[in-house]
Amino acid sequence: MTALQSWVPVPADSDFPVQNLPYGVFTPARAHSPRVGVAIGEHVLDLSAIWAGTPLGADLATGSLNRFLRRGPVEWAYVRERVTALLTTEDERALVEANLHRIDEVRLHLPVEVADYVDFYASEEHATNLGEMFRPGGEALLPNWKHLPVGYHGRSGTVVVSGTEIRRPGGQRKGPQDPAPVFGASVKLDIEAEVGFVVGAGSAMGEPVAVDDFARHVFGAVLLNDWSARDIQAWEYVPLGPFLGKSFATSISAWVVPLAALEAARVATPVQQPEPLPYLVEKEPWGLDLAIEVRLNDAVVSRPPFAGMYWSPAQMMAHTTVNGASLRTGDLYGSGTCSGPAADQRGSLIELTWNGRDPLTLPDGSTRTFLEDGDSVTLRASAPGADGVRIGFGEVTGTVRG
Incomplete structure (x- = not known):
């Protein structure tokens, strides 16, 4: 079968063939x-x-x-x-x-006026890596993790479009050996390679949205970088979770790829054991075969595969609304860091360097544990499209300023 083609010239390596139309x-x-x-x-x-x-x-x-x-x-x-x-x-x-x-x-x-922003924690590899890092000798996954999509409510007002500079955040931090907290600029500024989902059609408060109604409410997907100040986050997150360590900036791509363009990228989610509760069971799973690339100063440092994400975006949406919370046009929710099983498939620097223990060496000979001022991070992603072509998301990029 001949692939559908546009009379508008489209380069062979373009993210935006006519099968995409973001x-x-x-x-x-x-x-x-x-x-x-x-x-x-x-x-x-x-x-x-x-x-x-x-x-x-x-x-x-x-x-x-x-x-x-x-x-x-x-x-x-x-x-x-x-x-x-x-x-x-x-x-x-x-x-x-x-x-x-x-x-x-x-x-x-910025393509949407963001109503609410929620970020999830849907990669088993990412959650396991952080669990092993911070709870050595204990269970890597907390007891609830395989029963529900864990998430936190973020700050919609600091979602920014690709290309926006990221100011290094300040806040309280306290190292394990420090006698008291200090205030200052974050010294563990990190990235999280994610996919975000944009709600188009809202829902009524008090009426949960069924997992199989995903495509009736969610319009499309963006690339998302959930910038994270790990030192601020580590001191503040007990017992209520991320706050200032996350709320200073979240970058998204300028293009929203509609779900209609991602039909050919649909795959089954990994086997979920124990079986989720009924409101999370999908008749036709919405796993997505997306290949993500993470560049730090033009060097590829990771290639996380989205297909292995444990919880699907449809399950995240259903869990968001199961208590009666409504969806609103412009709601944005992130998948959480996408990481794969291999060391070069980890979607954050905290994993790639194992919290700074194993620095990355870049092509120019410099090393990184976390981001330095002047560093630029770019995420790209592609997916199978209709007619056997590949489609892309453009990019989401940001440069750190002190």
Whole structure:
């Protein structure tokens, strides 16, 4: 079968073939107002112009995806089908060409106005590594870990788009041998390679969302870096969990890959034993075969596989709402650090260096345990797409400033 192709030129190694069509918010050169677009090859198509003069067009002529996302899955499917037709047939080529902009000439923005932000802890390898690190000789996984997706409620106001500089956070820290805490800049600044999921259609308070209704509520996925100050986190997290060690910044990619583009990437989650409670049992699991790459100053330091994540994004959504909490358009939740079984598949520096015991050596001969000022971290990811092609997420990058 011949792969569907766009008449818009798409380089062979592009993250954005027509089988992807991720959504973002951009401002064209010489323009002042942001609008919604989809990426195709090296270009972004202005959707607000395609539907100009209609209520849908008004919802697309905004600084976030939220108004479009509220329209729900029927409208999401309609727009995707229409855009695919525009890009693969030449019936309205003039209209499309007039509203294509080169991605390298536009300004990209945070794609959604984030309502709530929750971060999970869904990788068994990551949780096991940290358990072995901090509870040597004890059980690596705490008793609840295989019964529910563990998570914490983060800070939506500090979710930032790729490219935003990250200011090194300050706070209290206390080493195991220190007599008292001190205040200062974090000396154990870390990253967490994750995938985030964007809620499009909300739900009513008091009505749990079933695990199999995932695609009716979640619109798509982004790459996510949950920056973490490990020294601040270690002192503050008992007994209530992460707070200032996490809340200073969370970076996401500028492009939201719709779930419709990820159908070919679906895989079964690992065998879950003991069997989860009924509200967490999926008829068709939403594991995803995503290949993630972590670069530190242009050196690849890790390649975590998302397919091994113990809890699926659908299970995370169901657990979020099982107590009656509502979903809201723009809610964002992260998978937690993605780590694989191999040493070079760990998605955080605390694992890659075993809390600083085993420094990384970079190609220039320098070493790292945690991030230094001036360091840049970039995450990329790809997945199987329709027609046998691979699709990508773009990147999420951030540079540390003191």
